[in-house]
Amino acid sequence: MARPVRVVVLGSGSWGTTVAGLAARNTPTLLWARNKETADEINEQHRNSRYLGDRELPEGLRATSDIVEAAHEADVMVVGVPSHAVRSTLEPIADAVRAWVPILSLAKGLEPGTRLRPTQVVSECLPGHPVGLMSGPNIASEIADGMAAAAVVAMQDDSVATALQPLFASKVFRVYRNTDVLGCELGGVLKNIIAIAAGMAEGLRVGDNTRAMVLSRGLAEMTRLGEAMGANARTFAGLTGMGDLIATCTSPASRNRRVGEALARGLSVDEAVAELGQVAEGVKTAPTVMELAREYGVEMPIAAEVEAVVAGRRTPAEAYRGLRRVTPGDEEDLV
Ligand SMILES: NC(=O)C1=CN([C@@H]2O[C@H](COP(=O)(O)OP(=O)(O)OC[C@H]3O[C@@H](n4cnc5c(N)ncnc54)[C@H](OP(=O)(O)O)[C@@H]3O)[C@@H](O)[C@H]2O)C=CC1
């Protein structure tokens, strides 16, 4: 009988640990934590208290702080570190990952400096491997609590995605497929910036109508940039676009939304990020996205205001006043 597929997840933050827990219920799974205490706590107490409180992880989930050991073991590798850390995590293990091992990215940001999407960074570090991502409206704490949710595995090669689906799926975690890797990845990246705007709206108590406007016009901006870059506009109406936008903009657990709320309370960006203690990808991604918007000639007024606040050039209240000055055009003019 063929031995089961071994999944290795790199990165033991809230989402990496949660995804490792999903996989461990289906197949042998090893989680790499750069911090040895975290690996020991997962092995001995089946918990990752720093990121998931007292939630219990599956007993079968093993952890290690030895990344080379982890890389050797992988039949499927999941990269769950934030986007700024993808390259520095993968480069040292490039020779340890066996050829043809599929790599799935979880990161929802862009690499600072290169402006590359995480799957592009993975392809540079591990050339020749099938590379895709898993994304969707997936607030880690809810999924770790066993609440129902759905995600998308996006890979150019649909047969690889089909093989990966059952490794993460369960009765309460539905895994769809999509071959539009660019659109699915950009959806996850861009919604974080709109979620910062939604958090600011929350903090400024702007009202439900304004919040709804931010979400729907935010989705228009995401779609506009995505289409200009070559993605399928329809992807942005799905789980990785509108779905994730709704979850992140409306959930009090979203870190990006919480940063927006903290900014509206008058905290600086550094203070807001320090208060959070976890990654909020939209903060680092906003300036990079505005560079892309300029390069592709796409208007993104909400993202532009968020970038200005994050860069310290405007207060959240000034940003909302700035949005009022934008001249409304044809609503259907997404491109
Ligand atoms: N949390 C969520 O609900 C979801 C998150 N995501 C995305 O998943 C990615 C990971 O996020 P998440 O797990 O939430 O982040 P967390 O902030 O919860 O954890 C970050 C993890 O990455 C590790 N890490 C940080 N910097 C480095 C580095 N330079 N090198 C190696 N490891 C590093 C941290 O290690 P240490 O603990 O040692 O500092 C920690 O294990 C992000 O791109 C996020 O947008 C996607 C869907 C849902």
Ligand SMILES: O=C(CO)COP(=O)(O)O
């Ligand atoms: O991507 C997420 C939910 O799908 C998590 O969003 P935050 O990083 O804002 O918490």
